[in-house]
Amino acid sequence: MAxxxxxDYLPYHPAPKKPAYVPPAGAVDAHCHVFGPADTFPYxxxxxxxxxxxxxxxxxxxxxxxxxxxxxxxxxxxxxxDNAALVDALRSAxxxxxxxxxxxxxxxDAALAEMDAAGVRAVRFNFVKRLVDATPREVxxxxxxxxxxxxxxxxxxxxxxDLEGLTPFLASLPTTVVVDHMGRPDVAKGVDHPDFQRFIAxxxxxxxxxxxxxxxxxxxxxxPPYADVVPFARTLVERFPDRVLWGTDxxxxxxxxxxxxxxxxxxxxxxxxxxxxxxxxxxxxxxMRLYWA
Ligand code: 0GY
Numbered sequence: 375m376a377x378x379x380x381x382d383y384l385p386y387h388p389a390p391k392k393p394a395y396v397p398p399a400g401a402v403d404a405h406c407h408v409f410g411p412a413d414t415f416p417y418x419x420x421x422x423x424x425x426x427x428x429x430x431x432x433x434x435x436x437x438x439x440x441x442x443x444x445x446x447x448x449x450x451x452x453x454x455x456d457n458a459a460l461v462d463a464l465r466s467a468x469x470x471x472x473x474x475x476x477x478x479x480x481x482x483d484a485a486l487a488e489m490d491a492a493g494v495r496a497v498r499f500n501f502v503k504r505l506v507d508a509t510p511r512e513v514x515x516x517x518x519x520x521x522x523x524x525x526x527x528x529x530x531x532x533x534x535x536d537l538e539g540l541t542p543f544l545a546s547l548p549t550t551v552v553v554d555h556m557g558r559p560d561v562a563k564g565v566d567h568p569d570f571q572r573f574i575a576x577x578x579x580x581x582x583x584x585x586x587x588x589x590x591x592x593x594x595x596x597x598p599p600y601a602d603v604v605p606f607a608r609t610l611v612e613r614f615p616d617r618v619l620w621g622t623d624x625x626x627x628x629x630x631x632x633x634x635x636x637x638x639x640x641x642x643x644x645x646x647x648x649x650x651x652x653x654x655x656x657x658x659x660x661x662m663r664l665y666w667a
Contacts, residue, residue: 377412377424384633385426386625390439391637395644397441398654402661404446405554405588405621408433408463409453415462418454422505425452428625430463434470436624440640446619446665448529449476449498450627451505457489464493472665474498474529477521479513490524495665496552497521501532501540511543522548527664533558534569541576550582550664552619555589556610561602562595565609577614584617584664585610587656590642591626591634598634600642607646615655619664620647 379385410417410427417424437445445467449460457475464473473494477486499514500506518528527550532540534557544551557573564570577583587607590600611618620643622636647653 377417379426380424382630383423383425384629386428387633387635390635393440393637393640395641397657401442401657402444402446403437403442403622404619404661405448405586406433406445406624407448407450407627408459409450409625410459415459417452418456420454420507421452423452423628425627430466433624434467436636440636443470445471446474446621446661447471448474451500452627461489461492477517479516486524496527496529498529498531501530501536518547518549527552529554534560537572537576544576544583545580550584553583553585555592556585556587556606559593559606561593561606565605570606574613577617584619586619586621587611587646588621589623591629591639597632598638604642604645611647611652611656615652616660618656619661620656
């Protein structure tokens, strides 16, 4: 049966501009996805949205067009715990990609070993209620203990109002922890608001916690060129230069306001990492240390 994308789902930009900013050699897009194609890699029955197919060939072409060298491909909720499309993309990319999988408590050691061989280096714990049904904490704790033994780390996705309740759990995790999209601050509140300061304190208190200074298109109230998000990302890059990553978030699932031009997203980078040293750390040294070491 054909899989039809949701009527309000926005497809990725058909022809992103060539960015004016040229990333350093070896730059990594550390947050992106592959979706389908559904006739080969069906979407999960429990998914909360049905996207437009966004296959590996399109991702690799975008990587080259934007001047990047490598991808970290993150399992998205529309594929549930079936990591087949992710693993297929990793095998095609070889050394040029690493992966972040989503697994359940029932995942067996052979499956973990197979994913490790393909290039998976982390699991993702998703707490965003519109994307996934809740998972009991003890399930995540059990998975964390198992993947820690493989040398993998944990990527977490939550929204700012959930941070306070999640802090003891995040603090208990035994690996490096990467927080997606700066913990999704409400940028209308400003950098000095207690909510964002709580996120900064989390990173200050826990040297194993990293973040992705990504998704200005999702966080912005003003829209392109996303000036209202720049101070948040820049604050984190300056405060924690060795614990920040950057990614496009292509193909930008669930964007409702607009579909970003990925070239324009790349052009935000020199505003959030203003020195060459900061750009090299953000785009090359940090992701290479975490995913390719
Ligand atoms: C993102 C953001 C979103 C979706 C997912 O797993 C997902 O479906 O991550 C979102 O809708 O905010 O990071 O891609």
